[in-house]
Structures are given as C-alpha cells and as structure tokens.
Amino acid sequence: MRKNVIQLLARQLWQDAFRSKVMLIASALMLCLLLFSAYSGWENYHDQNFTRDEIQDEVEESWENNPDKHPHRMAHYGSFALRLKHVLSVFDMGMENFVGNAVFLEAHKQNTVNFSEASMSTGLLRFGEVSLAMLLKVIVPLLIFYLGFATIARERENGTLKLLIGQGITRKEIVFGKWLGLWSLSLVFLSAIFLVLLFFVLIESHDSMHTDSLLRYVVLLVAYLLFFGILSAITILVSAFSATAKGALVKLLGIWLLFVIIVPKSLQAMGFYLYPTPSKIEMETAVEHDLAEIGDSHDPNDPHFKAMRDSVLRVHNVENVEDLPFNYGGFVMSQGEAMSTKIYLKHQEDLYEVYGKQNNLERYSAFVNPYTAIKNLSMAFSGTDFQSFLHFKDKAEAYRFKLAQEMNQLQVDLIPNKGKEGPNTISSDYWKEFPPFEYHFLNISDVFKNELISLLALVLWGVLSIFGLLRLSTNLKAI
Amino acid sequence: MYSLLFKSFFRTKIFLVSLILLLTVGVISILIGKQYLVKQEKTIAAAQVFQEESIKKNVEYHSEDLSLLLYYLRFTLIKKPQNINAISIGQSDVNPLLQAVTIRGLEAQKYDTDFENPSLLMSGNLDLGFVIIYLFPLVLIAMTFNLYSEEKELGTWRILAAQTSGKAKFLFKKLLVRILFVFAVLIFLMFLASAMLQIPVNANFWAIFIQSVLYVMFWSALCFWIVSFLKNSSFNALALISIWVVLTILIPALVNNYVINAYQVPEALDAMVEQRDGYHEKWDMEKDVTMNGFIGAYPQYVNYEVPQDRFSWIWYYGMQHMGDMAAKKTSKEMKDKIIQRNMVSEKVALFIPTMHAQLSMNNLAGTDMISHLGFLDALTKFHENLRLGFYDKIFSEKSESSVDWTKHDVKFYHVNREFSWLKLLLPTFLITLVIGLIGIFNLRKL
Numbered sequence: 074m075r076k077n078v079i080q081l082l083a084r085q086l087w088q089d090a091f092r093s094k095v096m097l098i099a100s101a102l103m104l105c106l107l108l109f110s111a112y113s114g115w116e117n118y119h120d121q122n123f124t125r126d127e128i129q130d131e132v133e134e135s136w137e138n139n140p141d142k143h144p145h146r147m148a149h150y151g152s153f154a155l156r157l158k159h160v161l162s163v164f165d166m167g168m169e170n171f172v173g174n175a176v177f178l179e180a181h182k183q184n185t186v187n188f189s190e191a192s193m194s195t196g197l198l199r200f201g202e203v204s205l206a207m208l209l210k211v212i213v214p215l216l217i218f219y220l221g222f223a224t225i226a227r228e229r230e231n232g233t234l235k236l237l238i239g240q241g242i243t244r245k246e247i248v249f250g251k252w253l254g255l256w257s258l259s260l261v262f263l264s265a266i267f268l269v270l271l272f273f274v275l276i277e278s279h280d281s282m283h284t285d286s287l288l289r290y291v292v293l294l295v296a297y298l299l300f301f302g303i304l305s306a307i308t309i310l311v312s313a314f315s316a317t318a319k320g321a322l323v324k325l326l327g328i329w330l331l332f333v334i335i336v337p338k339s340l341q342a343m344g345f346y347l348y349p350t351p352s353k354i355e356m357e358t359a360v361e362h363d364l365a366e367i368g369d370s371h372d373p374n375d376p377h378f379k380a381m382r383d384s385v386l387r388v389h390n391v392e393n394v395e396d397l398p399f400n401y402g403g404f405v406m407s408q409g410e411a412m413s414t415k416i417y418l419k420h421q422e423d424l425y426e427v428y429g430k431q432n433n434l435e436r437y438s439a440f441v442n443p444y445t446a447i448k449n450l451s452m453a454f455s456g457t458d459f460q461s462f463l464h465f466k467d468k469a470e471a472y473r474f475k476l477a478q479e480m481n482q483l484q485v486d487l488i489p490n491k492g493k494e495g496p497n498t499i500s501s502d503y504w505k506e507f508p509p510f511e512y513h514f515l516n517i518s519d520v521f522k523n524e525l526i527s528l529l530a531l532v533l534w535g536v537l538s539i540f541g542l543l544r545l546s547t548n549l550k551a552i
Numbered sequence: 553m554y555s556l557l558f559k560s561f562f563r564t565k566i567f568l569v570s571l572i573l574l575l576t577v578g579v580i581s582i583l584i585g586k587q588y589l590v591k592q593e594k595t596i597a598a599a600q601v602f603q604e605e606s607i608k609k610n611v612e613y614h615s616e617d618l619s620l621l622l623y624y625l626r627f628t629l630i631k632k633p634q635n636i637n638a639i640s641i642g643q644s645d646v647n648p649l650l651q652a653v654t655i656r657g658l659e660a661q662k663y664d665t666d667f668e669n670p671s672l673l674m675s676g677n678l679d680l681g682f683v684i685i686y687l688f689p690l691v692l693i694a695m696t697f698n699l700y701s702e703e704k705e706l707g708t709w710r711i712l713a714a715q716t717s718g719k720a721k722f723l724f725k726k727l728l729v730r731i732l733f734v735f736a737v738l739i740f741l742m743f744l745a746s747a748m749l750q751i752p753v754n755a756n757f758w759a760i761f762i763q764s765v766l767y768v769m770f771w772s773a774l775c776f777w778i779v780s781f782l783k784n785s786s787f788n789a790l791a792l793i794s795i796w797v798v799l800t801i802l803i804p805a806l807v808n809n810y811v812i813n814a815y816q817v818p819e820a821l822d823a824m825v826e827q828r829d830g831y832h833e834k835w836d837m838e839k840d841v842t843m844n845g846f847i848g849a850y851p852q853y854v855n856y857e858v859p860q861d862r863f864s865w866i867w868y869y870g871m872q873h874m875g876d877m878a879a880k881k882t883s884k885e886m887k888d889k890i891i892q893r894n895m896v897s898e899k900v901a902l903f904i905p906t907m908h909a910q911l912s913m914n915n916l917a918g919t920d921m922i923s924h925l926g927f928l929d930a931l932t933k934f935h936e937n938l939r940l941g942f943y944d945k946i947f948s949e950k951s952e953s954s955v956d957w958t959k960h961d962v963k964f965y966h967v968n969r970e971f972s973w974l975k976l977l978l979p980t981f982l983i984t985l986v987i988g989l990i991g992i993f994n995l996r997k998l
Contacts, residue, residue, distance in 0.1 A: 095790070106802070113809045124818040128825060135829055140836050150832045153825065170812075171646070171670040175821050177660065177828070187663045188820040190812060191646045191673060193890050195897040195921050196914040197811070197907060199642070199676050200804035207805070215797065219790060319698075319705075319785045326793055330690065338682075339577075341675040342584055352595040353666045354652065358602050369613075428669045435671070459670055 074246050082242075082250025083257060090220050090258055099216050103208065103262055110203045111269045114163040125155040125174065133509040141498045143488065145406070148480035151179035154469035154510045156186070159456030160277040160286055164270050164293065165206030167457025170198065176466075178473035178510075180410065180480065183417050185353075186466060205266050206451050209297055210444070211333055213262050214304050218325040221255045221308035223318040225549070230317060235551045245546035248309060252542055256305040263301060267294055288517050289454045296454070296528075299535050300447040306538035313545055332444040340438050344431035356420055363416045381408065395492045402491065403484030410477050418470070425463065432459070439530035446530040453524045456514055460523045464515045472510045479507060557729045570691045571737070577687055578741040581680045582748050585638025588677070589749065592633045592649055595666075599628045599650055600962050607957050618955070619865035619946045626652040628962040629934045631927045634918055635751045639760060640681035640910075642919030646673055650962075651931050655942055657875040658935045659827040659883060662928060663820070680745050681913045684764050685906060686800055688734060689771040693796060695730045696775040697788040699723060705785060720995040723779070731772045738768055756916045759976060763916070766980045767909045773988040780994035799906045807900050807907065815893045819886035823879040830878020834871040845877060846870035850940075856947040866947045869939070887925060894921050902979045912976050918967040930965040 090096045132153045139147060156174045173186030191198055201207065225247075228234040237247060267290075274286045308325060315321035351359075368377025382394060385404070394401040439446035452458035483503055489495030521528070561567055607625060614621035630650040637644055648666040676682065700723055703709035716722045742761050751757055778791050834842045839858055843866075847854050856866050901907035914920035945954050 109806065110809070113813050116813050117809075120813075120816055124816075124821065128818075128821050132825060135825075139832075142836065146832075146835060151828070153828075155821065168670045168674050171673040173665065175824060177824065185665045185667075187665055188817075188824075189646070189665070191643075192663070192665065193817050193820065193886075193893070193921075194643070194646075194808070194812065195894045196642045196911050196919075197804050197808040197897050199682075199910060200808065200907075201801060203802065203805045203809050211801065212797070215793075223786075319789070322786050322789055323694075326789065334686070335577075338675050338678055339580070341672055342580070342678045345669070345672050346584070346587060349591070350667060350669060352591070352598060353648075354595060354602050354650070355598045356667065358598065358605075361606075424667060428671070431669055432671045435675075462670065 074243070074249060078242055078246045079250040079253060082247060083254030086224065086251060086254030087258060095216075095219050099219070100261075103212070103216075103265075106203065106208055106212070107205070107265060107269065110205050110208060111163070111273075114166070114204050115273060117166075118158050118160065118163045121174075122158050125157055128175075129153070129155045129510065136507070136509070137501075137505045139501060139504050141501050143498055144480040144483035144503070145180070145403070147504060148180035148477050151177060152472070152476060152510060153177055154465075154472060154512070156462075156465050157512055159461070159514055160274055160282070161270075161289055161293070161455040162457050163273050164204065165451045165455035165457055166202050166204045167452035167455055168459055168462060169457045170194070170202065172459075172462040176469050178469060178476060180406075180477040181413065183414075183421075183470065183473070186462075186469070205270060206455065209263065209266060210448060210451065213259060213301070214333070214444070215329055216262070217255065217259050217301065217304045218308055218322075218329055220258060221251075221305065222312055222322040222325050224251045224255065224309060225313040226315045226321045227318040229550070229552065232552075238551050243546075244549045245543075248313070248542050248546045248549060252305055252309045255308060256302050259301040259305060260298070263294075263297055267297075282514070285514070285517055289456070289520075292517075293451060293454050296447060296450045296531060299531055300443060303443050303531075303534045303538045306542055310541050310545060313549055332442050336438060336442050337435055337445060337448070340435040341431070344434040347434070348427050348430045350424065350427050350431070356424060360413075360417055360420050363420070364413055367412060367416075378405070381405075395490055397490055399485045400488045400490050403481050403488065407478055407481035407485065410474070410481060414470075414474055428459070436526055439527050440533065443531065443534045446527040446534065449527040450524055450531065453520050453527075454517075458523075460520075461515050464519075465512060468512055469510070476507070554725065554729065557725055561726075561729050561733070566695055567733070570695060570733075574683070574687065574691055574734075574737045574741070577678075578680065578683050578737070579744070581678050581683045582638075582741070582745045584678050585641070585680060585745070585749055588641055588645075588679075589633065589635060589638050592637075595649060596630055596633075596962075599630065599652065603628050603652070603960075603962050607960065611952055611957060615952050618942075618950055618952045619868075621952055622655055622942055622946060624654070626654050627934075627938055627960060628652040629927075629931050630962055630964050631924075632964040632966050634967065635749045636756055636760070636917045637919050638749045638917075639679060639745055639751070640913035640917040640919055641677040641679045642681075642910075642914035642917060643921050643924060644919035645677060647921075647924040647927075653931070653935055653938075655869070655935070655939045656872045657827055657831055658932060659823060659876050659879045662931060663824075680741065681910065681917075683741070684738070684767065685909050685913075688738065688768055689796055689800070692730070692734055692768070692771045692775055693789075693792040695734070696727060696772075696779060697792050698785040699726055699730075699775075699779045700782055701779075701785040701788060704782075719998045720992075723995065723998070727772070727776055727779070731768075734768060734772075735765070738764060756971075759971060759973070760913055760916050763909060763912055763976060763980070766977060766984065767905060770905045770980050770984040770987070773984045773991065777987050777991040777994070780991040782994075782998070799904065803904055804907045804910070807897060807904075811893045811896050815889050815896070817886055817889045819882045819889060823882040823886060826882055827875045827879035831871050831875030834874055839867055842867055842870045842874055845874050849873065849877065850943070853943060853947060865949075869943065869946065873939075887928075890921060890925065903983075905980045905983055908979055912971075915969060916971060916976075918969055923967050923969055926967065926969075927965055934963060934965075 136150070136152060139150060154176050156172075158169065162169050170190035173189045175188050176186040177184045225234065228237070234247070238244065270290065274290050277286070307328065311324050311328070312318075312321045315324060369375045385397070385401070386392065386394070389397055391397055435445055436449060439449065449458065453460065483499060487499045488497065603626070610621055610624050614624065628650055633649065645668060648664070651661065651664065653661045698705075700709070703712060712722060713719055742764065745751065746753060746757060774795065775792060778788055778795075783791075839860055843858050853866065858864055858867055897907070898911055901911050911920065915922070942955075
C-alpha cells in the first residue's frame with residue numbers, strides 16, 4: 074500500500090463530505106448539542122455534588138453536636154450517606170439518574186437508597202438523556218453511516234471505481250483509503266467532545282482523583298477511537314457489498330436501529346422475563362423468616378439467645394446477666410446486628426445475582442453488537458454504571474454497620490449493667506471522635522475487571538473489522 | 553385501481569418485513585405488559601400475606617404493650633393497578649406500587665423504593681406504548697420514503713405519468729394503501745392488547761386508541777410531506793430518519809435535561825435530614841417543646857397526662873410526629889417542584905407529538921408522575937387516619953385486644969384521573985393538518 078495514495082483517497086472523502094449539505098447541517102447540529110450537553114452535564118454534576126456535599130457536612134455537624142446521651146440513642150439517630158458523582162459523569166450519565174442518591178443509615182435496619190432523579194421525573198426520562206457520551210454513542214454512529222454509505226457503492230454506480238482501479242490504484246488502497254478517510258472524519262466529533270471533557274477533568278481538582286480521572290479519560294478515549302474505527306469499517310463493508318448507494322443506506326440505517334435501540338432493549342426485556350426478581354416485600358418476608366429461624370431476641374426462652382447467654386455467663390463465671398462486668402443489653406444488640414446484617418446481605422447478594430443474570434444477556438451480546446460494548450465501557454469508566462452504584466451502597470452499608478456496632482460497643486463498655494449504679498449517658502466527645510462517611514470511587518483496576526467482557530468484545534470487533542477490510546481488499550467488485 | 557395497488561404492495565419485501573416486525577414486537581410488548589401485571593399481582597398477594605402474618609406474630613410477642621406493638625407493625629397501602637397500566641408502563645416501574653408504613657414519622661418511610669434493576673429502568677420498558685411511539689413511525693418511513701422516488705429511479709414513473717390523469721392522486725392512493733396497512737396492524741394490536749390484558753374498553757382505552765391513531769396520522773403526514781419534495785430515495789431516507797431521531801430521541805431528551813436542571817430538587821434531601829433532626833433533637837429537650845407542638849396539631853389529646861420524669865408513649869409518638877412537622881414545608885416544596893417539572897414538560901409536549909403521545913398515554917394509563925403524587929397524598933392521609941385511630945388507645949394504655957386486627961388488612965388506593973379530550977387530541981391533530989396541507993400544496997407542481 075502506498076501511503077500517499079491512501080492519503081489522497083482519504084482527503085478526497087473529506088472534500089466530498091464537506092461539499093455535501095449533510096456534513097454542514099450535522100456539524101452545526103452537533104455543535105449546538107455539544108454545547109448544550111456539556112453545559113447541562115456540568116451544571117448537573119456541579120449543582121448536585123454541591124448540594125450533596127453540603128448536606129453531608131450538615132449531617133456530620135449535627136451528629137457531632139449531639140449532647141451527652143446513651144449510645145443506643147445515637148445508633149438510632151444514625152447518619153446519611155449521600156452519593157457523589159464522578160467528574161466523568163459529565164460525560165456519560167449512565168445509570169446515574171436511575172439509582173438513588175441518599176440513604177439513611179440506622180441501627181437494625183437497611184434502608185433503600187432513595188431520591189433517584191428518575192423517581193422525581195416526568196415520563197420524558199423514557200426518551201433518554203442527552204450527554205456528551207450519548208452524542209458519541211447514538212448520533213455520531215448515525216453520522217458515520219450517513220457520510221459513508223455512498224463511499225464505494227456510488228463510485229461503483231457511477232463507474233468511477235473501475236476508473237480508479239484502471240489507473241493502477243489497488244483495491245486495498247481504495248478500501249483502506251476510504252476507511253481511514255471516514256474514520257478520521259468521525260474523529261472531528263470525537264476530538265471536539267473529548268477536548269471539552271479534558272477541560273472538565275482538569276479543572277475538577279480533587280488532587281487524589283486527578284490521576285484516576287485522567288486514566289479513566291484515556292481509556293474512554295481509546296475505546297471510542299476503536300469504536301469509531303469499527304463503525305467506519307462496517308460502513309465501508311456494507312457500502313461495498315451493496316448494489317446501490319440507496320441499498321447501502323437502508324441497510325446501515327437498519328443496523329443502527331438494531332444496534333442502538335432494538336437489540337439492547339429486547340435483550341434487557343428478555344433478561345427480565347427469564348430471571349424474574351422478587352419484590353421488596355417478598356425479600357423482606359424472606360429475611361424475617363431467616364432471622365426467626367436462627368432465634369428471636371425478644372423471647373427469653375429462645376434456644377439461640379439462651380445458649381448465648383449461658384455461655385457468656387459461664388465464661389465470666391457468674392449466675393445472672395446483671396452480675397456481668399459489662400452491659401449485656403449492648404452485647405445482645407451487637408450480636409443481633411451482626412446476625413441480621415449477615416442475613417440481609419446474603420439475600421441482597423442473591424438479588425444482585427439475579428440482576429447480574431438479567432444484565433448478562435445484554436452484556437454478552439457485545440460480541441454481536443459493538444454498541445453494547447461501548448455502552449458498558451463508557452458507563453463503567455465514567456463511574457455511572459451499576460457496579461459503581463453498588464460500590465457506593467456497599468460502602469454506605471459498611472459505614473452503617475460500623476456505626477451501629479461502635480455504638481453498641483460503647484454501650485457494652487461504658488453503660489453500667491442493668492440494676493447497677495452509674496450514669497446512663499456518655500460524653501458527646503465520643504460522637505465527635507467517630508469519623509464521618511467519606512466516599513472514594515471504585516478503583517480503576519476494579520473497573521477493568523468488571524468490564525473485561527466489554528473490552529474483549531471491542532478488541533475482537535476491532536480485529537474482525539481489519540480482517541473484513543482485508544478480505545474486501547481482495548474481492549471488491551469494480552462493477 | 554386500489555386492488556392493484558394493494559396487490560403490488562403486498563408483493564414487496566418491505567411489506568412482509570414490516571408486518572412480521574410489528575406483529576412480533578407488538579405481541580412481545582403485550583406479553584411484557586402481561587408480565588408486569590403478573591408481577592404486580594404477585595407483589596400484592598405477598599403484601600397481603602406479609603401484613604396478616606406480621607400482625608399475628610407481633611401481636612403474639614408484644615401482647616402486653618399495644619404501644620410497642622404499634623412501633624413495629626406496618627400497614628400497607630396499595631395503588632390499585634389497572635390493567636391499562638400495561639399499555640404504557642411509564643413511571644410506574646420507578647415508583648413503588650405500594651408502601652408499608654408504621655405509625656412513626658411518615659417522611660422517613662414515604663419515599664422508600666422497591667427493588668428494581670437500574671439497567672432495566674434505564675433501557676425502559678418495551679411496552680405497547682413504546683412500539684407505537686418508536687416503531688410505527690419507522691415502519692411508515694420504511695414503506696413510504698421511496699413512494700415516488702422508486703418509480704422515478706426505476707424509470708416507471710414516466711409510464712405511470714402517461715397513463716394516469718392525476719399524478720398526485722396516484723401517489724396519494726399509493727400512500728393510502730400503506731397507511732391503511734399500518735392502521736390495520738395498529739388497530740389489531742390495540743384490540744389484541746385489550747383482550748390479552750383484559751383491559752376494559754372504557755373512555756381511557758378509547759382515548760389511548762385515538763391518540764395512537766392520531767399519532768400515526770401525524771407520521772403519515774410527515775412522510776407525505778417529505779415525499780412531496782420529490783427528491784431521491786437517499787435524501788428521503790436520510791431526512792426522515794433524521795426527523796425521527798430528532799423527534800423521538802433528541803428533543804424529548806433535551807427537554808428532559810433542561811427540566812431536570814432548571815427545577816432541581818435539593819428539597820428532597822433537605823426534608824430527609826430535617827425530619828430526622830426534628831424528631832431526634834426532642835429527646836434532649838424539655839417534654840413541653842414536643843407536647844406543645846403536638847397538642848397544637850391535635851388539640852383533642854390535650855387531656856392525656858405526660859409524666860415529666862420518665863418515658864411515655866404519648867411523648868414518643870409526639871416526637872415522631874414533630875419530625876414530620878419539621879420537614880413539612882420542605883416536603884411540600886419538593887412536591888411543588890415535581891409538579892412544576894411535569895407542567896413544563898406537558899406544555900412543551902403540546903408542540904412535539906412524540907412527547908405528547910408519551911405523556912398523555914402515561915396520564916391515561918395512570919402511570920405518570922402526577923398519579924404517583926396522588927398516591928403519596930393518599931398515603932399521607934392513610935398514615936394520619938391510622939395514627940388517629942390508634943392514638944387514643946395508645947395514650948390511654950389500652951391493651952392489644954382493644955383493637956380489631958382483622959380490620960387492618962391491606963388497603964387500596966384507586967387512581968382516578970380525569971382528562972380533557974380537547975387537550976389530548978387537538979395538538980397532534982392541528983400539527984398533522986398543517987403538515988398534510990403543506991404536502992398537498994407541494995404536490996401541486998407535480
């Protein structure tokens with residue numbers, strides 16, 4: 074292949090594109106959309122995080138300002154965990170608006186994460202959201218198809234393809250020249266969006282996050298580069314194998330519809346159909362049932378708690394719980410908390426396993442639908458996928474457990490046992506010492522692990538595209 | 553003439569593909585609606601069992617203390633599902649169908665969500681509404697984009713032009729054949745849905761039906777308009793798909809983004825914190841602070857004694873109520889914001905048929921945000937009635953046996969939405985009319 078011939082062909086594609094109205098209208102439209110989504114994404118990120126940060130601080134302040142009291146009151150006072158948005162959520166909103174934003178953390182109870190944006194939205198949310206990533210995932214692929222459908226098909230229709238070959242340009246040069254031209258054309262949009270994004274990543278100066286955000290940014294950039302390369306190859310291939318330019322266009326539009334709308338949606342629906350999820354009330358019933366199986370702390374004669382009491386009494390060599398050197402109520406509570414948390418988490422894990430199965434159907438379809446691969450990668454590296462949410466939820470639950478158990482421990486250690494003399498409250502210094510909830514985003518290496526399938530699929534598609542183009546180079550029909 | 557046109561249309565590949573696509577996806581969407589209804593039924597059955605059993609069990613454990621028993625007991629209010637929900641599932645997968653609440657502070661329980669897979673929420677339901685709003689226009693586009701250009705490109709137009717007196721009339725008839733086919737499928741699917749999902753054929757059903765028909769008319773007019781420019785096939789396909797993307801994806805999503813940003817709801821988070829502090833701080837205050845507020849709201853309990861030196865249940869439930877009082881204003885503001893979001897969306901939707909179709913279908917199916925707000929209001933009322941029903945017995949330290957527990961089964965809330973035919977049909981009708989007339993005007997030069 075001669076480099077200058079390929080460059081020439083690529084440049085010709087650029088010239089054709091800029092001469093047509095499609096590119097002009099598309100560029101203007103894209104510019105407006107880019108400005109709007111960058112602005113609205115940034116505003117949303119900024120305002121939401123500002124509010125949530127502020128409330129998290131407020132929560133911490135009111136926690137610390139509690140007067141001296143019984144630690145179990147504080148366990149019930151509880152705390153809140155507010156979900157923070159990753160700076161890259163400006164790029165891809167992912168599931169951001171469909172998962173809750175705040176959870177109340179209290180003793181004995183796991184609350185749901187509430188106040189998702191979706192729960193406060195009108196039915197318009199059903200149409201989706203405009204974000205920088207949405208432009209790259211939905212609109213630009215369509216543009217690539219628009220700009221590329223005629224590349225080979227029309228040259229053949231017009232007879233110019235034969236002419237080119239007659240002039241000594243090889244088929245390989247034609248195929249790769251057109252492909253590179255189309256791909257580089259799509260990079261105009263890509264670079265515009267990623268430049269804007271780079272600006273956001275850089276000005277958001279959480280020092281510790283900086284390298285992490287930049288790394289995520291680079292992965293996203295590479296993934297989209299690859300994705301557009303694949304789409305360009307698909308366009309060239311379809312154009313080459315269609316008799317007419319119109320045929321190529323119709324086929325490409327069909328592919329776009331299948332990739333972007335029909336396949337993901339139907340697979341999601343199918344997953345839901347194949348693996349039904351229990352409702353919350355069903356799971357709560359199951360949790361209660363399991364708890365009752367182990368024992369009932371309310372029942373003085375319950376075998377589990379009786380055995381526990383007897384063993385504690387034996388170890389400390391006393392007859393009654395009142396004679397124990399520590400607060401027995403606190404001890405029972407901490408045992409109960411550990412027990413119920415374990416059971417709850419077990420059920421929750423089962424639930425998430427079902428979600429995983431439901432989603433896997435679509436996830437694995439990445440091997441037939443490159444759009445799915447980029448969709449999942451884009452969300453994951455923007456910190457807006459389901460795993461990122463689960464990570465937050467796990468951290469919040471861990472904090473809740475720690476809070477409850479710390480308060481129980483304070484009760485065990487510092488509150489006199491039933492019937493004993495002594496203060497029933499402890500100093501507020503203990504509240505001040507308890508660290509506030511702080512959230513750190515999922516580690517990038519974990520994101521890689523989560524998205525192994527999508528990465529693999531995308532790379533495979535890349536290889537397949539090159540292979541397809543090479544095959545085409547040998548049997549491209551000139552007439 | 554028509555029989556010939558039908559025959560030639562039935563022979564095309566696109567007819568077969570469209571027919572199969574619409575019927576399969578249509579039936580799947582109805583099945584998805586069915587599955588949604590079944591899940592709802594299952595949830596309701598589970599809630600009924602749960603409530604009955606949990607009352608029985610707790611009554612057993614806490615028989616000595618009604619106040620403590622009521623600390624634990626949860627009472628369920630269910631938004632009675634209607635089968636018509638299944639046509640347009642709307643926001644009802646995001647918002648829970650039922651709430652089980654204790655008589656403690658409501659604000660902390662009111663917004664608890666059900667478990668839903670967020671991936672599924674994000675991709676949205678493949679309900680019949682989706683099929684009508686997204687797929688029907690696509691099929692129309694696929695069948696009509698080369699209505700004229702095909703003849704031109706194949707070279708048959710000249711022959712036709714020579715043989716028919718009214719060229720425009722001919723195109724019109726050709727278009728009509730295709731539109732009639734799409735309507736036939738639409739009507740078939742609507743009645744199939746009505747039969748399979750057992751949707752009563754009432755005003756709401758007819759309203760959705762007519763809205764759908766108008767919506768498809770709108771797209772037919774749009775296709776006709778593009779065809780009337782007499783451009784080539786590629787141009788038509790490009791233009792129509794672009795319009796489809798703009799109308800079904802871009803504009804609604806842009807409006808959604810705008811509404812979410814313009815009417816942010818930090819109040820939701822504020823109210824949550826206010827409620828907790830409003831309740832908990834009372835533990836460390838004089839009992840009078842709580843009691844004055846509580847008796848201010850409910851003067852009928854003024855005669856119950858509140859011991860100053862020890863815990864009492866009237867004080868406890870008073871504190872709980874004070875939490876709700878503390879969050880009341882913010883909570884109201886939150887609700888107002890959500891209503892505002894809805895109002896703005898609906899106003900814009902008057903000009904965009906896709907948005908209008910979606911929002912009005914949700915509205916008619918009782919699955920929009922407003923009907924959920926109605927449910928939350930009913931829940932507030934339900935909670936208050938529960939509390940007031942129990943307060944006297946709690947405060948006078950009655951025993952558990954003074955309550956007839958069999959009466960406390962799950963309760964249902966019935967959605968009752970009214971709609972205006974004019975507001976429903978006029979916007980799409982007018983837009984269709986205008987576009988159709990422009991199309992006819994364009995064709996005069998043929």
